[in-house]
Amino acid sequence: MRLAAAFIAVFLLAACDTGTEQRDAVASTRAIQRPYLPVPPGSIARGTAARQAALAAPGPEVTQELMARGEERFRAFCSPCHGVSGRGDGTVVARGFPPPPSYHEERLRVLAPEQIVQVITHGKGRMFPYADRVLPEERWAIAHYVKALQARGSGAAPEAIRP
Template identity: 45%
Template sequence: MRRALLIVLVALPLAACDDMNHQPRYDSYEKSMLFADGKALQAPPAGTVARDDPERDAALANRPAVSGRILLRGQERFGIYCAPCHDAAGYGNGTVPARGFPHPPSFHIDRLRSAPSRYFVDIITNGHGAMYSYADRVSPADRWAIAAYIRALQLSQDAPAAILPAEDRARLEDAGS
C-alpha cells in the first residue's frame, strides 16, 4: 500500500509539469485565428500612451498661457485629484489626512508661494514624499492647469488689498472698522 501511494505521489507532480511546458502561445508576428485580422500582434487600444512618448514630453515642457478656461479646468482636476488630500482651499486638511494619512504641506506656506509653477507640475509628474506620481492619471496640459489653479488659490488666500478695485477696498475697510 505504501509503495503504491509513493508511486502516485511521485508521478502526479511529473504529469502536471508537462502541461506547464507546453502552453499554447503566439510569437509576435505569427498568424493567429484568435483575431479577425489574423495577426497575433495587435495594435494597442486607443488612448494608450508610451512612457517615453515625445509628444507628451513636449506638452509637459511647454507651459500654456493662463486663461479662464485653463483655470476652470485646473479647478475641476484639482477637485478630483488634489482636494482629497490638500482640501478645497489647499491647506492640507483633506479627507484622506483626516483618516490618518500624513498631512501634505499647505500651498499657502512661504516655501510653496515662492516655488515656480514648474515645481507643482514636477511634483504631480514624479510624486514627492508620501504622494505618488499622477503622471499616468493626469495629462501634461492638466498638470499645468492644476498648477495655475494652485496659484489662483494662493492669491485668493493672501491677496494684497492694493490690487482690489477701489469699491471693493472701501467695502473691506468698512467691514474692518
Template identity: 45%
Template sequence: MEEQPAGRSYSTLPQLGGSAMRPPPSGTVAQDAAAREEATQRKPQLTAALLARGQDRFNIYCSPCHGRTGQGNGRIVQRGMPHPTSYNDPRLLAADDQHFFEVITRGYGAMYSYAMRVSPQDRWAIVAYIRALQLSRHAALADVPDNEKAKLVEDRK
C-alpha cells in the same frame, strides 16, 4: 503559416528562442511620447478655461489630501493620513511653477506620482489653479483692477 506558435505572456517558447514576449526594436518610441514630452516643456497661456479645468482636476485628484482650499486638510487627512503642507506655506509661495509640476509628475514625500493619471496639460492647469488658491489668500487691494475696487468699497458700506 496557418498554425503559428502562440504563448502566454511571460511564458517560454523554444520556437521563438526563449520568451514569448518579444522586446521592442531598439529606438522604438511610444506613439504619443513626443507630444507628451512637448506638453511637459511648454507651459500653456493662463486663461479662464485653463483655470476652470485646473479647478476640476484639482478637486478630483488633489482635494482628497490637500482639501478644496489647499490648506492640507482633505478627507484623507481627516482619516489619519499624513498632513500635506499648506499651499500658503512661505516655502511653497516662493516655489516656481515647475516645482508644482514636478511634484505632480514624480510625487513627493507620501504623495505618489500622478504622471500616469493626469496628462501634462492637466498638470499645468492644476498648477495654475494652485496659484489662484495661493493668490486668493494673499491678495492685496492694490492687486484689484481699478474698476473693481469701487465695487469692493461700495460693498463694504
C-alpha cells in the same frame, strides 16, 4: 414518457457543437516563446517627444477655461489630501492620513508652475506620481490653479500670477 425523454436527449445532443468542423482554420493557442532581446541603446519610446513638449515650460496660456479646468481637476485629484483651500486639511487627513504641507507655506509659495507640474508628474515625499492619471495639459491647469489659491490666500488677486 420514454419517447419524450429520448427525443429531448437527441435534440440536446444535436444542438451541441464540438467545434471540430473548422479546427484546421483555427490557429494554435500555444504561446510562442521568443528569446529576450534587450532594447538597443539610444532607443526612444514613441510619443516621448510629444510628452516632453507638453510638459515643457512655460506651458499653455492661462485662460479662464484653463483655470476652470484646473479647479475641476484639483477638486478631483488634489483636494482629498490637500483640501479645497490647499491648506492640507483634506478628507483623508480627517481619517488619519498624515497631513500634506499647506500650499500657503512660504517654501511652496515660491514654486513656479513648472515645478508644481514636475511634482504632479513625479510625486514627492508621500505623494505618488500622477503622470498616469492626469494628462499634461491638466497638470498645467492644476498648477496654475494652485498658484491662484496661493494668491487668494495671501490677499493678492489671482490674476497677479500670470507668467
